Amino acid sequence: MWKSLSTLALAGGLLQRCQASYVTSMSLNAQQLFNESMSWMDGWYDRDAGYLYDVDGGAALRHETRSSVWYALGLLARNRDSDVLEAEKIITNVFGSQFTNVSQQWFADYQVYPEQPMVGDAAYPPVIYNSWDPNWRGFIGTTLVMMMEEYSDLLSNATQGLILKSLAAATVGDSYRVGGVDDDNLYPSYSNPAIMRAFVSGWTGRRINDANMTTSGENYAKEIIDLFTRANTLSEFNSGTYTGVSLFGLSLWSKYLPDDSIMSEYGPKMLQGTWSAVAQLWHPGMKNMAGPWDRAYGYDMNRYVSVMALWFSALIGKDKSSLISKPQVMSHAADYAWGPLIAVLADFQASLLPEGTLMNLTAFSGEHVFEAQAYYPPYDKVPRNITTWLSQNLTIGAESFDETEVGGPSESQESFNPAVVQWTTGDDIAFISLWPTETALDVDVSAGKLNLTYPNGNSSSVFTLVVSTFTKMRTLTGWDGVQGLDVNVSGNANTSYSLSFGGEYGGSSSTIRDFEIWNFTYSMDDDFVGTPNLCLELKLWE
Known part of the structure; x- marks a missing residue:
């Protein structure tokens, strides 16, 4: 017996909706x-x-x-x-x-x-x-x-x-x-x-x-x-x-x-x-x-x-x-x-x-410097200037900015990372990141060096560096304990610093985005007059 047109249409619709999976047409990755x-x-x-x-x-x-x-x-x-x-x-x-x-x-x-x-x-x-x-x-x-x-x-x-x-x-x-x-x-x-x-x-x-x-x-x-x-x-x-x-x-x-x-x-x-x-x-x-x-x-x-x-x-x-x-x-x-x-x-x-x-x-292209500019009005008063130096086992990247809000357009100190160092310890990837506390920053990035300046800063300014935890060196008492990297700090900030730990189950600081961290904070002297500056010279362990 011939099927009615409505039956044929229904069968055709069901067949169409049961066609082969789209997934098989994708690349393997x-x-x-x-x-x-x-x-x-x-x-x-x-x-x-x-x-x-x-x-x-x-x-x-x-x-x-x-x-x-x-x-x-x-x-x-x-x-x-x-x-x-x-x-x-x-x-x-x-x-x-x-x-x-x-x-x-x-x-x-x-x-x-x-x-x-x-x-x-x-x-x-x-x-x-x-x-x-x-x-x-x-x-x-x-x-x-x-x-x-x-x-x-x-x-x-x-x-x-x-x-x-x-x-x-x-x-x-x-x-x-x-x-x-x-x-x-x-x-x-x-x-x-x-x-x-x-x-x-x-x-x-x-x-x-x-x-x-x-x-x-x-x-x-x-x-x-x-x-x-x-x-x-x-x-x-x-x-x-x-x-x-x-x-x-x-x-x-x-x-x-x-x-x-x-x-x-x-x-x-x-x-x-x-x-x-x-x-x-x-x-x-x-x-x-x-x-x-x-x-x-x-x-x-x-x-x-x-x-x-x-x-x-x-x-x-x-x-x-x-x-x-x-x-x-x-x-x-x-x-x-x-x-x-x-x-x-x-x-x-x-x-x-x-x-x-x-x-x-898929393969590192060799040591190089990347430079760019980005602009996010109305939060950026001027375009941001970005410089990143990349080598085989160490990268340093930072941006100069003058913005209306601390923490950038998202007004988030947690998510805005205007200066970042990463390196390979042999066990994992370690990091140092500047925690934003100012609306303006000038940076100078070169091989093994990160120079940070607050153009609008004063005696109350601080440089807070968020530092990773380490597989082998679980407890830090200072920069000497940082695994895989020698860190030499100079500038006009007070050379003494406060050190705290932000852990899941303790420490005087807090975790950031689920990451446990060490907090190195440098302050200016009470009678400081001038432009706050901190410079990191970085060298991988031999």
């Missing part, structure tokens, strides 16, 4: 990142709730929204057994988590987790980047676009409709963001969310035929591009995490927008310029991006998960990246959930890079 990160997230997935449990752990079985969306994209790419059905369940849940009151600053943002109280309630006041995170419109919105571009043939019409409705609302909500207003800090210089905002607006406007939305995205992209092209650098420069997010956003600019978009035109150029800087700062032997770091979640990429490590893993291989065999036990492991997105885009991004770029990431 991308497949490894995809499969291992998805296997890890499979263990966190709560099928009954249609959410991942919070992958940070320690959340007493609360769930988490953003990583659930990333996992859903991975489910669509894998397309095995009930993966597509579970992905649609997650998408439906997340659509229901979107705030709907157009009069609120957090309109069309997404709940951080589904169990949280209503943001704005008297007992749960709105706190930006806490009870609600405006950047999640970008993180989740970009992922929804990827689903539509890569896997729409797997999604039901109803689910596609939810995605477009969610994206349209999120784009409107993102237009509420104005740097300096209502505690928001989104300027075109805030590279990673700015790039995502421009993309989602430009893509969604074209898809739903909203010319104003399209134009808004294009105009915002032009501001980002103008900042980049002045020195061929991202304003948010050299971050193990956020350079990786910016590369993600620039991949979307390059892959999913039409030729008439300024983002399609400049996306590949900005990718190549960013990778040019990364290739000169990445030290394959140490498996670290040499400093300085505008925003870092640790002091050694071998010990915390960074988004750049995921790119390195997908492009040149896990063994050549800074990921250990089980990244889920590293600090900041929640960013391992980026794995499926990076894996899906990795081969496309590789196709845009100049020949030889990736090969040059």
Whole structure:
């Protein structure tokens, strides 16, 4: 008996949604990142709730929204057994988590987790980047676009409709963001969310035929591009995490927008310029991006998960990246959930890079100096000047700046590392990092030497140096105990210093980003008059 047209259509739809996994089309390195990160997230997935449990752990079985969306994209790419059905369940849940009151600053943002109280309630006041995170419109919105571009043939019409409705609302909500207003800090210089905002607006406007939305995205992209092209650098420069997010956003600019978009035109150029800087700062032997770091979640990429490590893993291989065999036990492991997105885009991004770029990431190119300039208005009064010296087993990098806030644009002393030394001890990677205490710094970097000056400093200024712990020398009484490096300190600061330990279970200082540290602090004499200066002369042990 002939089957009815409706039966044939249903069968065809089911066949289409059961097509082969996308994963087999990936390069082997991308497949490894995809499969291992998805296997890890499979263990966190709560099928009954249609959410991942919070992958940070320690959340007493609360769930988490953003990583659930990333996992859903991975489910669509894998397309095995009930993966597509579970992905649609997650998408439906997340659509229901979107705030709907157009009069609120957090309109069309997404709940951080589904169990949280209503943001704005008297007992749960709105706190930006806490009870609600405006950047999640970008993180989740970009992922929804990827689903539509890569896997729409797997999604039901109803689910596609939810995605477009969610994206349209999120784009409107993102237009509420104005740097300096209502505690928001989104300027075109805030590279990673700015790039995502421009993309989602430009893509969604074209898809739903909203010319104003399209134009808004294009105009915002032009501001980002103008900042980049002045020195061929991202304003948010050299971050193990956020350079990786910016590369993600620039991949979307390059892959999913039409030729008439300024983002399609400049996306590949900005990718190549960013990778040019990364290739000169990445030290394959140490498996670290040499400093300085505008925003870092640790002091050694071998010990915390960074988004750049995921790119390195997908492009040149896990063994050549800074990921250990089980990244889920590293600090900041929640960013391992980026794995499926990076894996899906990795081969496309590789196709845009100049020949030889990736090969040059696998072996140290020899002693060299990297110099660059970056600019992050309105926090930078003048552009920052960056100098990094790299050798086989020692790197020194620092930036001169004059800024409005201590801790840089993110106003975070923990994440802003304006002067960084790293070296190989034979057992691990050690570090010295300047803890920011001033709004201005002048630096001079050369082979084996780091010179630090506070142009606006005075007798109350301090130089605080955060120093790693060591495998063999567990207890320090001074610089003599620093493993693998001779440190000679000079300058006009008082030569005596305070020494403290920041440990997980004690010490008069605290851990920083999960890292135990030693704190060497130099003060100025009470009657000091002049410009505070501290100079480190550094020599590896023979």
